Amino acid sequence: MWRKKTETKIKENKKETDIFPIKLDKLEKILKREFNNDPDLKFNQYTVGDKRVAVFFIDYQIDSDQVQKGLLTPLVHFDRKQLKLSIKNLQNNLPLSTGSTIDKLEMILSKLIIGEVFIYIEGDNETLSYLFPIKESRSLEKAETESLVLGPKISFTESLAKNMNIVRWRIKSPDLIFEEFKIGTLSPKDVRLVYMKNLANDDDIQTMRQRLQELDVDEVEDAIVLKQYLEDSQTNLFPQFDITERPDRFTYGVTKGKVGILVENSPSGFIAPATMFSFLESTEDLYMRWQAGTFLRILRFLAMFFSILVTPTYVAALTYQYAIIPTQILISIGQSRAAVPFPPLFEAILLELILELLREAGARLPTKVGQTMGIVGGVVIGTAAVEAGLTSNILIIVVAMSALASFTTPSYLFGTTIRLIRFPLIILAGLFGLLGIVFGLALIIIHAVRLTSLGRPYLTPIYPLQIKDFNKILFRTPFNHTSKRAKSYRPKSIRRYSKEDANKTRDID
Template sequence: MWGKKSNKNKESKGTSIFPIKIDTLEQLLSDKFENNPDLKFSKYMVCEKKVAVFFIDYQIEIQSFQQSLLTPLVNLEKSNEKLSNQHLLNELPLNSGTTADSIEVILEDIILGKVFIYIEGEKAALGYLLPMKESRSLETAETESIVLGPKISFTESLSKNMNIVRWLIKSTDLVMEEYKIGKVSPKDVRLVYMKSIANEDDVQTMRQRLKELDVDQIEDTIVLKQFLEDSQTNVFPQLDITERPDRFTYNILQGKLGVLVENSPSGFTAPATLFSFLESTEDLYMRWQGGTFYRVLRFMAMFFSIIIAPTYVAALTYQYAIIPTQLLITIGQSRAAVPFPPIFEVLLLEFMLELLREAGARLPTKVGQTMGIVGGIVIGQAAVEAGLTSNILIILVAMSALASFVTPSYLFGTSIRLIRFPLIILAGFFGLIGIIFGITFLIIHVTRLTSLGRPYLVPLYPLQLKDFNKVFFRTPFNLTNKRARSYRPKLLKRYQKDDASKIRDIDE
């Protein structure tokens, strides 16, 4: 873009070193970068003045540098106007020029992809941001696969992710607040929300946590999420991580807050509840009957995954009476050759299953799939034939593992699998009483949890009956014209119920 550019000084972070001789500046920068060959320092004579251009080679877009900066700079020789920083700001075809007068600011900006121009005798160097940004193209989501709905996922490019969000939410009401987090390696962070919908208390709470976070660096969105959670020692995730833009923007439009981080292919939304991790945007894309069925199925799968293995241990160790006689005979025949008590048998099989799952996830895709299928069949069959476990337990553990994979959230599924181990141990020592004690403790613990200060079990606790159709089951869209009260949005109504349900003929 051509035209007069603004000359904005960056906030000074040290004593000014300008004016300075160009040779002295070159030596100073060379010493600071330990004679790094990637530091390019070139000298020119423009309008009878010495000019230095310096940058980090691999940090800038070379083509833009050549066309928009270097060529126009050299051609200024034909101009009769006195060469100065203001002259360059007016003449160069870039609109991101800033001045820096301290070596601290220059060192900080040059590693971010800035090209600096210094005219000998001036009181500051002129910097232009021309970063080289590597990013992959838009692809399908890896960890949140769905059959219906958009397939696009976030990438490591923050600008692309913000563009996707703007593309999905075409509203001037969408706010994207900018933050920089990290003292050693700062990263750009965006707080995303709808100004007319999001609860102001939630916005202020998230702002405060982002501003007060004092760390050297944040590697990824998932790391930032753990810093911002209400309880970092708890096994349950308290902020909803996702790599799907449609899920992210859907939560934003419901009144939640979203956070995006530079170089991270995912974002998270807050506040979250236990039931948020069992919801999928695919529930919206199918008929309400199908959406309700699969949502209820996930709740049942979560309970089944937690309880089935501990119940097996408790029943075989203490409470034989709860097993039907015919089934008890079958189990006895299956375990006739097993020399271990049920608790050891279950823990061994669960441990083997976790090893297979982890190995399949870490190996290359094609090898990992083969490892999971072949390894599971071979090891399971060999364990039965060797008398280490029974056929029935293999079926139960496999079903329990499948049930844990039904949850749309990978992190929440991992939490469910972790919960099984202490419950198995309690069942082995105390039977059904141990299971009841463990589940009671788990319920009390979850009841005390919060996400961004909001109760983790809402709308079940505190009870919000009017939100049940948005959490536990789905109803037709003409009956869901209001947002969930649990998140206390500013704007509760989404659309007029009567207009949404009205059937119009072709002649209307």
């Protein structure tokens, strides 16, 4: 009984997969059934000599001109006097080099939807397929979310082929590797794992490879979504991989020994492992003199703390610690708050929420309207709030400075994290004063110490301490003092160039 059931199951599976050889009319019915009678599924039948031949494809997925010139015309004029018409002979004699033979129905269905054209000769045991995709993509444009004054201006596009071409164009090395993956069961997407074979740490490559292979999802909408699936922890607030739309930032990370990910239909890529200081680093620092680059990195680092602490400190000082405010400033604050009916905690949260609403509205509206909305809305609402007695003008200055400091972060995701951290610190400051701020900062630091990115410590080179990496991550030094790569990322090769040769005098005697 068990054997009969097994044989029946095998026959049913064979019926669904191994359908060849088959009549053309029956094959057409099966394909139309599988695609729910989609009118864009074209099943064209031809008579070549004494044999019937079918050419089928999805109309909007293929380049019809290439199909006509490269496939149909040579097929109709196939020399049957010298060769027998068969799949093997067609594959060997058609003027195309990417053909493959397929005899499984599931593979045929999956390849039809990506732009492959199939040829089937009635009575044969397999089909012949060629890839003729038509892909719509925008041209290379200027980066929008990561603008620079100096350096390359182009950004990634939604075309994976173009993005790979840009990366290959910037890194002309045979050691540059693109590993191919398919992610998604409902809507598979091409994913590329990018790394330098002679630089990237094998543990990082294997960890990322394993996470991609074990990922079981129906679809991945974008590289930013895939990043969240692959991160070490999906519940914490800090971004663990560095997302970017700039090819120069992407290749800069790859040449430091990191691994990158590119996703089909995504105008962004991401790099791992990342540290907290990676999000405060900009490639523009490299294009400036080292003094200016160092100044900007330190400025961003200080701006991060300023953005997090200035509003909570204001609330704590006015609620509990009056003594830390100079007398003249305290008098000015008292005069500006004389007509405000709310406590500092509620006043600060209200103003921060209004600022976030203005920021979100400006981002969602069209560019010109959004800029006008941000400027006019901020001025009008701020002035009206002060005149109505809902807030003080000093708090408006404090909140505006806090928001301005958060904009200095090159990474939009990390800037959003800074903005979110500010709210619980404001609440702690309103409830417990400076002690609440210290407690909140301690929790953040403990969380960051425990956090990892692709298994690497998130606070390196501060924890664990790598003093020699400070001049490569925390600040910039002249290029003749950066002969080694950062040990924090554990690249295979530490040496970049000879320090002795770099320091030689190049003046002509």
